[in-house]
Amino acid sequence: MLTRRKFVETVGIGAAGALTSSWIGARGREDATWNALSPSLEASSQAMSVIPLSSNENPFGPSAAVLDAIKKAFGPEGATPGRYSNATGALRDTLSKSLGVTSENLTLGCGSTQILRTATHVYTSRTKALVGTIPTYEECAGYAAMLGHPVRAVSLGRDFQMDLERMATAAKGSGLVFYCNPNNPVATYTGATATRDFIARVHRISPETTILVDEAYFEYVTHPDHQSMIPVALEDPRIVVARTFSKAYGMAGLRLGYAVGHPDAIRKMSEWDSGSGTSSLNVLALHAGVAALEQGPAFVEAERARNKAARDFTTKWFADRGMKSTESHANFMFVNVGVPAKQFRDGCMAKGVRVGRDFPPFENAWCRISLGTMDEMKRAVTVFGEVLGKPSAIAAA
Amino acid sequence: MSVTRRGFLSRLGAPGGAALDATVDGRLIAARGLEAESAEAWQQAGGRRGGPPAAPREGQPPSIRISSNENPIGPGQAVLDAIVAQFGEAGRYPFNAKVGDRKLVETIAALHKVKPENVLLGAGSQEILKTAVWGFTSPARHLVTASPTFENATGTARRMGHPVVEIKVDSQFRLDLEGMLTTVRGAGLVFVNNPNNPTATVHSAKTITDFVERVRRISPDTVILIDEAYHEYVTDPAYETAIPLAMATPNVFVARTFSKAYGMAGMRIGYAIGGGDTIKPLARLGMPYNISVLGVAAAIAALGDPKHMEAERTRNTEVRNFTQKALEDLGCKCTASQANFLFVEVGRTAAEFRSGCAAQGVQVGRDFPPFEGSHARISLGTMAEMQKATAVFRDVLRPANGTGGGGREEAPC
Numbered sequence: 001m002l003t004r005r006k007f008v009e010t011v012g013i014g015a016a017g018a019l020t021s022s023w024i025g026a027r028g029r030e031d032a033t034w035n036a037l038s039p040s041l042e043a044s045s046q047a048m049s050v051i052p053l054s055s056n057e058n059p060f061g062p063s064a065a066v067l068d069a070i071k072k073a074f075g076p077e078g079a080t081p082g083r084y085s086n087a088t089g090a091l092r093d094t095l096s097k098s099l100g101v102t103s104e105n106l107t108l109g110c111g112s113t114q115i116l117r118t119a120t121h122v123y124t125s126r127t128k129a130l131v132g133t134i135p136t137y138e139e140c141a142g143y144a145a146m147l148g149h150p151v152r153a154v155s156l157g158r159d160f161q162m163d164l165e166r167m168a169t170a171a172k173g174s175g176l177v178f179y180c181n182p183n184n185p186v187a188t189y190t191g192a193t194a195t196r197d198f199i200a201r202v203h204r205i206s207p208e209t210t211i212l213v214d215e216a217y218f219e220y221v222t223h224p225d226h227q228s229m230i231p232v233a234l235e236d237p238r239i240v241v242a243r244t245f246s247k248a249y250g251m252a253g254l255r256l257g258y259a260v261g262h263p264d265a266i267r268k269m270s271e272w273d274s275g276s277g278t279s280s281l282n283v284l285a286l287h288a289g290v291a292a293l294e295q296g297p298a299f300v301e302a303e304r305a306r307n308k309a310a311r312d313f314t315t316k317w318f319a320d321r322g323m324k325s326t327e328s329h330a331n332f333m334f335v336n337v338g339v340p341a342k343q344f345r346d347g348c349m350a351k352g353v354r355v356g357r358d359f360p361p362f363e364n365a366w367c368r369i370s371l372g373t374m375d376e377m378k379r380a381v382t383v384f385g386e387v388l389g390k391p392s393a394i395a396a397a
Numbered sequence: 398m399s400v401t402r403r404g405f406l407s408r409l410g411a412p413g414g415a416a417l418d419a420t421v422d423g424r425l426i427a428a429r430g431l432e433a434e435s436a437e438a439w440q441q442a443g444g445r446r447g448g449p450p451a452a453p454r455e456g457q458p459p460s461i462r463i464s465s466n467e468n469p470i471g472p473g474q475a476v477l478d479a480i481v482a483q484f485g486e487a488g489r490y491p492f493n494a495k496v497g498d499r500k501l502v503e504t505i506a507a508l509h510k511v512k513p514e515n516v517l518l519g520a521g522s523q524e525i526l527k528t529a530v531w532g533f534t535s536p537a538r539h540l541v542t543a544s545p546t547f548e549n550a551t552g553t554a555r556r557m558g559h560p561v562v563e564i565k566v567d568s569q570f571r572l573d574l575e576g577m578l579t580t581v582r583g584a585g586l587v588f589v590n591n592p593n594n595p596t597a598t599v600h601s602a603k604t605i606t607d608f609v610e611r612v613r614r615i616s617p618d619t620v621i622l623i624d625e626a627y628h629e630y631v632t633d634p635a636y637e638t639a640i641p642l643a644m645a646t647p648n649v650f651v652a653r654t655f656s657k658a659y660g661m662a663g664m665r666i667g668y669a670i671g672g673g674d675t676i677k678p679l680a681r682l683g684m685p686y687n688i689s690v691l692g693v694a695a696a697i698a699a700l701g702d703p704k705h706m707e708a709e710r711t712r713n714t715e716v717r718n719f720t721q722k723a724l725e726d727l728g729c730k731c732t733a734s735q736a737n738f739l740f741v742e743v744g745r746t747a748a749e750f751r752s753g754c755a756a757q758g759v760q761v762g763r764d765f766p767p768f769e770g771s772h773a774r775i776s777l778g779t780m781a782e783m784q785k786a787t788a789v790f791r792d793v794l795r796p797a798n799g800t801g802g803g804g805r806e807e808a809p810c
Contacts (some may be wrong), residue, residue: 052493061488070691071481079471081695082660083462110520110665110687117684139685146681250488253690271556280520282689283663284480 051380053370054354056184056217056332058250060373062288063299066251069291070284080283087286094290095258104263105234107270110280112216112244112257117143118269119176119240119259123210124149128175133162135359137184137214140176149175160186160326160334164198171202171209180214182221182330185359185368189329191225199232199239210238210265216257217330219248219300220307226329230260237262240269245285247331248303249292254285307331310371317381321390332356332370337388341367347387353380460758461786463776466594466627466738468660470712470779472695473705476661479698480691487690494690501693504700505668509640514673517680520687522626522654522667527553528682529586529650529669533620534559538585543572545595545765547624550588559585565767570596570732570740574608581612584619591639592627595765595774597734602637609642609649620675621649626667627736629658629706630713636735643671650675657737658706658713659699664692713737716777723787724775727794738762738776743794747773753793759786 052059062070073087074080092103099105109115116139124130130144134153141151152170157163162183171177179198182189190198195213202209213229233239240261246252259269292299311333315325318335325335337344341356341363348355356368371377384390486494498518506513519525530553534540539560542551546566554561562584564576572593581587589608592599600608609621623639643649650671656662666688669679688696699706721731721739730742743750747762747769754761762774775790777783 052489055490055493057490057493058488061485067484067487070484074477074480075471077471078474078477079469079660081476081663082468082471084465084467084656084662110684113686114684246490252490253483253487253494255491255686255689279523280665280684280687282520282665282692284691285689 049352050349051353051372051376053332053372053376053380054356055252056247056330056370057252058247058303058331059371059376061250062254062292063250063295065295066249066288066291069287073284073287083283084279085281085283085286087283087290088281091286091289094293098293099230099260101230101234101260105260105266107259107266107273108281109257109259109273111246111252111255112214112242112259113139113255114273114280115242115257115259115269116140116178116212116214118273119210119212119242120144120149120178121147122268122272123176123212125175126150128173130176130178131167131170131174131209132178132180133167133183135185135362136178136180137216140178140212156186160188162188162190164190164194164201168198168201168205171211172206174206174209177202177209177211178214179211180216182217182328184217184330185332185356186334187326187328187330187332187368189221189223189226189327191223192227192229193225195229196232199229199236203236203238208238210240212240212242214242216242216244216247218243220304220331221329222304222308223329233261233265235262237264237268240265245289245292248300248307251285251288251292254282254288256281256285256289306374307371310374310377313374314369314371314377314381317384321385321388323388323390332368334359334362334366334368336365337367337384338365339388340364344387348380348383351383351386353383460760461778461782462760463738463778463782463786464760464762465662466657466736466774466776467662468657468709468737469777469782470660470709472660472664472699473702475702475705476659476695476698479694483691483694486694489690491686491688491690491693494693496694496697497690498686498688498693501688501696504697505670508700509670511640511644511670512673515644515670515676517669517676517683518688519652519667519669520684521656521662521665522624522652522669523549524684524687525652525667525669525679526550526588526622526624528679529620529622529652530554530559531557532678532682534585536560538583539580540586540588541577541580541584541619542588543577543590543593545768546572546588546590547594547626550586550622566593566596566598569598571598571600574600574604578608578611578615581619582616584616587612587619587621588624589621590624590626591636592631592734592736594627594736595738595762596740597732597736597738599631599633599636599735601633601635602639602642603635605639606642609639609646613646613648617648619648622652623649624652626652626654627657628653629710630737631735632710632714633735640670643675647672648675650679655696655699658709659696660705660709661692661695661699664689664695666692666696712780713777716780716783719780720775720777720783720787723783724790727791729790729794738774740765740768741773741775742771743773744771746770750793754786754789757789757792759789 092106095106096103120140120143124144126149129150129152130140131152132141133156144151154166154170199211230241233241240259242259244257311328318325323336325333341358344367345355359368491498502513502516506516526549530550534554536559539562540554541562544563544565551561562580564573567573612619612621625638628638640651643651650669652669654667717734724731724741732740747764750773751761765774
């Protein structure tokens with residue numbers, strides 16, 4: 001126990017500076033890598049129509065029903081976009097019904113980005129740290145660092161799973177635990193039972209700490225113990241669940257996310273966001289969100305199955321060539337490509353496939369590869385084979 | 398600087414800061430309701446999901462929403478076409494889309510002949526305002542603003558617990574820049590809304606330039622935000638944008654929006670322009686991926702279709718002249734409007750005027766303290782809407798309140 005605590009302190013506090021700086025240095029929001037691309041590479045990427053496997057997007061984008069709803073939202077004279085939105089209520093109603101919650105359990109955001117920033121703003125301070133794994137999705141850590149709030153980065157455990165014991169210990173006295181599940185970029189999922197145990201444990205050790213469960217990739221999970229933490233959050237103001245329309249619903253470009261929680265937590269977050277919470281949401285996204293939800297669970301199931309097929313195919317391709325991937329429950333994979341991510345990335349880019357950026361501390365051998373369509377993945381593995389010197393019989397067929 | 402001024406300013410440092418709020422009517426905050434929030438309220442008051450607001454009573458004419466300074470025409474076909482053409486990119490993040498947010502920054506920069514690093518996009522100019530208050534004010538560095546003015550900055554500062562000094566507009570309902578100057582020393586941010594919402598008045602380019610120079614002399618570290626949301630509607634030749642001034646002056650920047658003359662309030666796109674050293678700290682705080690890929694395409698198309706915006710300006714001027722004359726014929730004085738709304742002395746409380754209009758299907762602006770006892774803000778709809786609305790105003794402004802048919806003459810406000 002003592003050893004463990006000591007380790008956490010090392011990871012969390014003593015080494016926080018070093019860890020955080022590499023974490024932040026590499027965080028570059030999703031776009032940082034591409035902003036740094038040389039103009040020639042950018043030009044060539046446009047010329048050859050790149051397969052984008054770098055940002056965990058849905059390759060199909062929004063469904064026809066969603067796009068129809070956007071067109072309808074123009075209004076009969078095309079004048080509706082000239083009005084301030086009056087569709088927030090409609091989306092909140094639809095979302096409430098779909099989740100079985102009330103409107104006071106919900107706050108909307110300009111993507112879950114806004115939700116993550118707001119939670120970090122509200123729940124961390126100069127004396128209340130943010131706790132998260134390293135690596136994980138960097139929005140909260142980057143925001144906390146910008147505010148000068150301490151960040152405790154906890155290494156992952158076996159098989160790239162969150163090390164819940166270390167996380168719980170690191171959570172002591174912290175303001176917010178960022179619990180990204182499935183965890184981006186490593187794609188692993190922690191089952192609902194283990195998550196509930198973790199929450200209980202954190203609150204025994206640190207009753208004031210809030211846990212932000214980011215379920216951005218929730219719809220893609222195929223784990224047997226797959227449950228949302230929304231029911232837990234509804235009962236406990238110290239749990240907030242973040243969701244997004246960017247992934248399974250294919251609406252990354254529309255900027256729509258939300259938080260679900262106890263009314264006290266939602267109120268606290270809305271207070272900071274008031275004036276930009278709803279005013280940052282564009283009217284087309286609000287109508288799109290309603291239409292997306294009205295497709296019902298069958299849509300999500302079909303999307304999960306489609307993604308799983310592409311994931312299974314790609315996982316097998318790497319496994320057949322002796323390359324390990326983590327157990328992915330998301331629309332991306334974390335793969336040991338055996339060479340530095342940058343080398344692999346540049347090699348793929350030169351052949352028209354764009355894969356993920358560096359994720360320290362694993363940038364020397366591991367790469368995040370988002371899943372495109374089955375057809376895109378078939379073309380992509382041919383490129384991977386060429387770049388890694390492992391020609392593919394499957395892809396050649 | 399006079400003793401009085403110094404005495405006033407010294408209170409800025411006092412704990413609590415309650416004295417600073419002496420000029421503030423407490424109701425301002427209660428009534429602040431951002432434009433979006435009043436749209437929400439309107440919806441809750443009977444508007445239908447996604448559609449136009451419902452008529453308030455059976456048999457009434459369709460409702461007319463002239464409460465939120467919106468553009469009734471919308472963005473135009475070129476913009477709608479651009480949105481549809483971008484559908485294929487709707488699943489991509491704004492930085493990954495084929496026409497991405499950088500392209501919009503570059504387009505705006507080219508329009509104003511500045512560099513991309515001089516431009517920061519916001520989810521509406523509201524995000525710019527909020528970020529500016531957050532970044533430039535603090536418990537020790539107050540916000541200087543007007544009363545009444547667009548309340549977003551005021552509300553944000555109060556929520557953060559940063560002191561606010563509000564200077565009431567002058568007798569012509571213009572920003573009292575002289576009064577504001579007396580309070581700028583040590584301020585974090587000065588908010589200058591030109592034209593000023595809700596009073597609709599403008600200051601000339603020369604007046605703004607002089608003001609900025611004097612602020613810089615008194616308090617060089619104070620940042621000045623000039624919000625030109627209604628810029629495109631101004632017809633006064635003495636007015637000019639402050640963008641060149643901002644580019645030439647440290648700590649000065651301009652906020653603009655696509656919500657007004659470009660007819661895209663629902664798309665949530667605004668931007669800040671200023672020197673790199675002023676924009677950089679704002680950009681650091683700004684929300685990433687804040688503009689949708691459809692919004693990016695829409696804004697680029699809007700800037701590529703200046704004729705639509707110019708037609709909107711002409712249309713607005715005609716409607717403004719018509720409505721102003723109709724109100725003045727009723728004996729109601731309007732301020733010198735340079736925007737897409739009027740600030741009108743209605744001779745009764747705004748609440749009374751508003752509920753009278755609402756009963757006949759016309760939704761006018763909320764309370765604007767300290768003038769809520771006498772003035773209403775009326776946004777300009779289409780000419781057809783304003784013809785109907787002015788008939789309603791005539792009825793509502795009748796002392797016996799119309800329907801009774803008391804036979805009294807139309808009373809002046």
